[in-house]
Amino acid sequence: MEDLKREGFTLVNGSLGLDLKHCQLVLRKIAGYHAASVVLHEKNPKCFNNFLDNVYSTDCLDDFGPVIRTIFKNCVDMISKWPGYGTYVDTLRSLEDTIVSHIRKANERDEAMYNVLNHGDLWINNIMFKYNEQKQEVEDVR
Structure with a gap:
C-alpha cells in the first residue's frame, strides 16, 4: 500500500x-x-x-435478502418524497419482493459479454x- x-x-x-x-x-x-x-x-x-463467485452470486445473497429488501424499500420511500420522481415509485415498489433475484441475475457471469472486476x-x-x-x-x- x-x-x-x-x-x-x-x-x-x-x-x-x-x-x-x-x-x-x-x-x-x-x-x-x-x-x-x-x-x-x-x-x-x-x-x-x-x-468467479461473489456475494451477489452465492447463497450469501439469500442471507442478506431481508436487509437488501429493507434498504430498497427505504430508498423507494425516500424517492417517493422527491418532486418529479413520483412516476417511478409504483415501478420501484413492484420490485420490492423480487429485488434480490434481480440483483442476482444482474451479477451473473455471461461469457458472451464483457465481465469486469468491480471496485x-x-x-x-x-x-x-x-x-x-x-x-x-x-x-x-x-
Missing part, C-alpha cells in the same frame, strides 16, 4: 458531495479499471478464478483527489 497523501491526494468533505468534475474523474478511473480487468482476463483468465466499495471515503496547486482544481483521483 502506498501513502497517497505523500503524493498530494486528499479526501473530500463527504457531506458536501461531489461536483461534476470530481464525478467525471471517478467514472473515468473506474472505467479504466474495468477495461484493464478485461485485458488482464484475456491475457490470463486463470488469475480470475478466485473472483466493490466505491464511496466518498474510499476516493482520494489531487488538486492543481495554482488553481485548486481537481486533476487526479485514486
